[in-house]
Amino acid sequence: MGQVRVGISGWRYPAWRGTFYPPRLPQRRELEYAAQHLTSIEINGTFYSLQRPSSFQTWRAEVPDDFVFSVKGGRYITHLKRLQDPRASLANFFASGVLALGPKLGPILWQLPPNFAFDAERIAAFCAELPRTTAEAARLAGEHDDKLKAEAWTEVEEDRPLRHAIEARHASFADPEFAAILGEAGVASVVSDGGTAWPAFEHLTTDFAYVRLHGADELYASGYDDEALRRWAAKVSDWAGRGDVVVYFDNDAKVRAPHDAQALIALLGGDQADRSP
DSSP, X not given: OOOEEEEEEOOOOGGGBTTTBOTTOOGGGHHHHHXXXXXXXXEOHHHHSOOOHHHHHHHHHTSOTTOEEEEEOOHIIIIISTTSSOHHHHHXXXXXXXXXXXXXXXXXXXXXXXXXOOOHHHHHHXXXXXXXXXXXXXXXXXXXXXXXXXXXXXXXXXXXXXXXXXXXXXXXXXXHHXXXXXXXXXXXXXXXXXXXXXXXXXXXXXXXXXXXXXXXXXXXXXXXXXXXXXXXXXXXXXXXXXXXXXXXXOOTXXXXXXHHHHHHHHHTTOOOTTOOO
């Protein structure tokens, strides 16, 4: 059986204070608290802008030793450049401090916009540029340009495999060629539940599965009832028979994400009590 990690997409949400987070918990301790109740968190601030190495170092220090972060790739690469000529932008992304997470660095997520139709040549070219190990990522980070305003981080403590996942949201990605390209490249196709907002693909293209649950009915808002969670638990258990699985709840608007994540952990037989950095 592969390892299963379940968590949330982001952790800084004002509506969670006094609901998921205990009253009067200092904001600076929210990540620490969330990490004691979950097994992974998806860092989504990296989607909006390049972060600083000091931020990644701080996040790493605030979570348990066995904790893992997934990191969301920048929208400049996926939404503005739409994966074209990505090398310089990838270099800046990895030089921004991602590698400072060390052994707590998990998969890298590349979320495509809903109006991005399948382009086999572009997807294959992008996958070919992705570093497959942390050492490769460090070498790529060394090619950063002056668009990286903060200090660059181009070091690795040890060379480890680096996983990538692509979240497609356009119906044209149902094309079997998409799964074939990702399978050859060793990149995961994200299982993305967005209700009726976009199609759901369940291509298993590599040795791990990456799942994003954005809301059972209302995007980013509605939760998953017991029946729905049991269905997802069954799927996750099946996929874990083939390799590792990461699951992130992104239905944050009505404070459902952390509670749904804890419920799924319980269904999968996990125990998240008393975990500390």
